[in-house]
Amino acid sequence: MATPEYAASLDEQIDRWRSYLRRRQAIHSVDVAELEDHLREQIAGLTASGLASDEAFLIAVKRLGDLDSLSREFAREHSERLWKQLVVSPVESDEAKAWVRKEAVVAFALAVAAAMLIKLPALFGLDLDENAGFYARNVTFFVLPLLTGYFAWKRGLRQSRLGGLAAVFVVAAIFANIYPFTPGGSTEALTALHLPIVLWLVTGVAYAGSRWKEVSGRMDFIRFTGEFFIYYVLIALGGGVLTAFMAMIFQSIGMDIEPFFESWLLPCGAIGGVIIASWLVEAKQSVVENMAPVLTRLFTPLFAAVLITFLGTIVLTGRGINIERDLLIGFDLLMVVVLALLLYSVSARDPQAPPGAFDVVQVVLVVSALLVDAVALAAIAARITEFGFTPNRVAALGENVILLINLAWSAVLYIRFLRRRGTFSAVEKWQTDYIPVYVTWAAIVVIAFPIIFRFT
Amino acid sequence: MEINKDLIAASSTPIVLAILAEADSYGYAILQRVRELSGGRMEWTDGMLYPVLHRLERLGYVEARWEVAESGRKRKYYGITGPGRAQLAEERRQWEAVDATLKGIFQALFSPLPSFHAAPAAPLLQGA
Numbered sequence: 001m002a003t004p005e006y007a008a009s010l011d012e013q014i015d016r017w018r019s020y021l022r023r024r025q026a027i028h029s030v031d032v033a034e035l036e037d038h039l040r041e042q043i044a045g046l047t048a049s050g051l052a053s054d055e056a057f058l059i060a061v062k063r064l065g066d067l068d069s070l071s072r073e074f075a076r077e078h079s080e081r082l083w084k085q086l087v088v089s090p091v092e093s094d095e096a097k098a099w100v101r102k103e104a105v106v107a108f109a110l111a112v113a114a115a116m117l118i119k120l121p122a123l124f125g126l127d128l129d130e131n132a133g134f135y136a137r138n139v140t141f142f143v144l145p146l147l148t149g150y151f152a153w154k155r156g157l158r159q160s161r162l163g164g165l166a167a168v169f170v171v172a173a174i175f176a177n178i179y180p181f182t183p184g185g186s187t188e189a190l191t192a193l194h195l196p197i198v199l200w201l202v203t204g205v206a207y208a209g210s211r212w213k214e215v216s217g218r219m220d221f222i223r224f225t226g227e228f229f230i231y232y233v234l235i236a237l238g239g240g241v242l243t244a245f246m247a248m249i250f251q252s253i254g255m256d257i258e259p260f261f262e263s264w265l266l267p268c269g270a271i272g273g274v275i276i277a278s279w280l281v282e283a284k285q286s287v288v289e290n291m292a293p294v295l296t297r298l299f300t301p302l303f304a305a306v307l308i309t310f311l312g313t314i315v316l317t318g319r320g321i322n323i324e325r326d327l328l329i330g331f332d333l334l335m336v337v338v339l340a341l342l343l344y345s346v347s348a349r350d351p352q353a354p355p356g357a358f359d360v361v362q363v364v365l366v367v368s369a370l371l372v373d374a375v376a377l378a379a380i381a382a383r384i385t386e387f388g389f390t391p392n393r394v395a396a397l398g399e400n401v402i403l404l405i406n407l408a409w410s411a412v413l414y415i416r417f418l419r420r421r422g423t424f425s426a427v428e429k430w431q432t433d434y435i436p437v438y439v440t441w442a443a444i445v446v447i448a449f450p451i452i453f454r455f456t
Numbered sequence: 457m458e459i460n461k462d463l464i465a466a467s468s469t470p471i472v473l474a475i476l477a478e479a480d481s482y483g484y485a486i487l488q489r490v491r492e493l494s495g496g497r498m499e500w501t502d503g504m505l506y507p508v509l510h511r512l513e514r515l516g517y518v519e520a521r522w523e524v525a526e527s528g529r530k531r532k533y534y535g536i537t538g539p540g541r542a543q544l545a546e547e548r549r550q551w552e553a554v555d556a557t558l559k560g561i562f563q564a565l566f567s568p569l570p571s572f573h574a575a576p577a578a579p580l581l582q583g584a
Contacts, residue, residue, distance in 0.1 A: 034483065034506060034532045037525070041484040042502070044527075065501035073507040077514070423516035 010053045014039065017061060024067065026075035039064065100283070103154065107279035110150055114143045114275055115268035128263060133183055136192035137176045143274045144199045145169050148206040150275065154282075155209030168202050172446075179450045186391040187450040194395070197442035200225070201435065215425070218432035224281055226292065226340060231277040239269050296345040297358070303341065304365035307372055314375065321379040328396040331376045335403040338369040342410060346417075346427055355418040363418070366411045373404055391453040395445050402441055406434050459498055468500075468508050470547035473540055476518055480535035482525075483509065509534055517543050 014036065021032050039060050046056035064070065118139075122128070128135055148169075152162050176195055181188035204212075204221040211217025243261060250257045313319070321327075345362055377400060384393070413430055416422030475481060475489050483505055490498055512518045517540030525531040536544070 030532075031506065031510075033530060035503065037482075037529050037531050038484045038502065038506075040527070040529065063502045065503035070501075070503040073504055074510075077507040077511050423514060425514050425516075 010043070010057060013054070013057050021067070024071040024074075026071045026078060028078075031074065035064065103283070104279070106153065107150065107275055110146045111272035111275040111279075114146050115272040117142045117146075118267050118271045119264075122263075128267065133181065133188055133192075137181075137188065137195065138173070139192075139271075140196045140199045141169065141173055141176075143271050144196075144203050147275055147278055148203045150278070151203065151206035151209070155206065157206055157209055161205070165202050165206060169199070172199060175447055179455055181450065181455050185456045187453050187455055190391055190395050190449055191446050194442040194445040198439055198446065201439045204435075215429050215432045218435060219428050222343065222431060222435075224278075226344060227281045228277050230291065230295075231280045232273060235273045235277055236270075239265075239273070292344045296341050300341050300345060300358070300365055301361050303338065304361055304368060307365065307368040311368055311371055311375075321376050328376065328380055328393065328400060331373055332396055332399045332403060335369060335373055335400070335407060338365060339403065339407055339410070342366055342407075342414065343431065346414065346424065359418050363411065363415060366407060366414070370404070370408055370411065373400065373407075377401075377404070391449050391456070395449065398441055398445075402437055406431075406437075464498060464500065467498075467551075468505075469512065470544060470551060471498075472505070472508060472512065473517060473536060473544040473547065476534055476536040477541065477544055480533050482531050482533050486534075512540070515543075516540070 017039070018032055018036060021027055021035065022029065027035075039057075042060035042063065043053065043056040046059055047053050051059070121131075121134070126134060145166075148165055151157070152165070157165075172195060176191060179187075179191075181191070204218075204225075207224060208214075208217035208221050211220070243265065247257050247261070314321075342362065342365075345358070377397075380393070380397065384397075409430060410427060413422055413427045417424055417427060471490060471493075472486060475486050475493075478489075481489070483502075486509075487500060487502055487505055490500060509518065509520075513520050513534070517537060518534045519537050520532055520534050522530050522532055
């Protein structure tokens with residue numbers, strides 16, 4: 001059998017092979033361990049049949065298959081890893097570097113274009129101050145078509161699908177502008193809030209490209225949405241700091257920057273930031289990918305503690321929830337946050353890991369959020385006739401029910417997953433299948449509510 | 457005879473599930489079993505088995521566990537689950553339907569087998 005020198009060199013060869021494999025983002029170290037076990041077994045089999053160990057090594061490596069297609073297969077199976085793969089691997093060749101640079105140029109050009117577009121209506125006498133309603137209803141049209149175009153360009157979207165997306169934008173623009181809204185009315189505000197939800201999905205179709213029909217494609221879009229949000233908030237915070245310093249230093253020479261800030265910096269920055277944030281998510285995913293799990297770890301217990309304290313206080317003091325004003329929207333947002341915490345922690349979780357203390361906290365959080373929301377819903381249902389059906393309340397109520405159903409079933413699936421009765425893919429599939437529900441509801445609010453409530 | 461890639465890919469799920477239904481196993485041994493069963497006619501690229509196993513694991517058809525093998529190395533073993541058995545039964549029904557369809561049409565086509573083979577083969581041989 002193998003001499004000691006041979007054995008040493010074989011181990012060296014395997015070490016080199018292993019470190020080469022580790023550089024592949026799509027193949028994690030547990031998989032490398034699995035493949036190494038395979039390789040060693042294969043080598044043992046081959047040397048037993050008379051081959052020298054270095055020959056056996058070569059044959060075993062060759063039988064394992066070419067590494068590029070192997071890591072592609074791994075990436076396809078573990079799409080959450082593909083997510084990193086998309087960004088990290090291309091930067092190896094010169095051609096790929098040129099592509100990265102080209103993409104950055106395109107993103108910045110689109111951001112500048114969006115920033116100029118938002119100032120375009122002002123040329124025709126539509127000032128931000130006097131036409132707040134127009135801007136609120138139409139703000140998404142200044143940026144999302146450009147963002148959709150960016151993704152369509154990047155993913156090489158088919159003409160027919162691109163045409164379909166453009167048609168949705170046109171139809172949406174018509175609905176946003178033909179209704180004779182009462183200025184400052186609720187239905188106008190609802191349109192301004194719900195239209196972006198519909199159009200964000202249109203952007204999502206372009207984002208996922210040919211993978212829109214697949215669970216993994218839609219799941220990537222959900223991840224993208226979360227990371228986009230984090231980047232956008234970071235950019236906004238940075239912009240706030242910049243503005244504060246700008247105001248201070250110009251104040252020192254007796255100049256007031258407020259008019260410039262209000263009519264240029266804020267609108268242009270907010271619009272351009274959308275494109276820049278999207279591009280950052282595409283280009284630098286791994287940074288946020290490491291942040292999101294940390295944030296969920298930090299805030300899941302805190303949110304759970306707050307909700308449980310709240311429930312305890314209700315029980316102990318016997319206070320009812322006071323929904324005199326449109327507080328329900330606040331509870332809707334709470335559900336969205338809890339859902340986001342759930343999604344992020346599940347998607348960052350290693351499916352192989354046994355259930356731990358954090359999973360218990362997660363379940364506690366979801367269940368307590370469900371209870372809190374049920375209490376709020378009961379309070380409003382009991383008194384809805386007394387308050388009357390205003391557009392805001394009906395919209396918020398609809399959203400609340402939609403989110404409640406989603407969260408309740410997510411909780412069931414998550415508990416099943418933890419008890420090893422179900423799979424993680426079931427949780428993902430439920431979320432991705434649910435996307436059309438939000439969009440349908442948002443579309444109903446945009447299209448039907450103004451008519452039902454007579455544009456008030 | 458080499459079996460084409462699409463067929464190999466399509467048959468990988470039922471084959472792996474069936475092998476695991478016999479007994480829990482690990483990657484290398486599964487590949488050995490495939491070779492044995494197919495008489496060497498089904499050549500899988502070894503590495504490609506692992507993404508297949510991971511997909512089956514994600515779908516809940518198989519369960520994996522790490523054990524220390526007799527060689528002293530850690531080894532990942534796979535075993536079939538309840539849903540995996542149900543899926544195997546379903547795959548079996550589908551493959552049997554495909555098989556029956558092909559058998560029917562092949563029988564109709566190739567029943568006068570000798571004459572069919574003789575005709576095109578002869579001129580080819582002369583040409584060579």
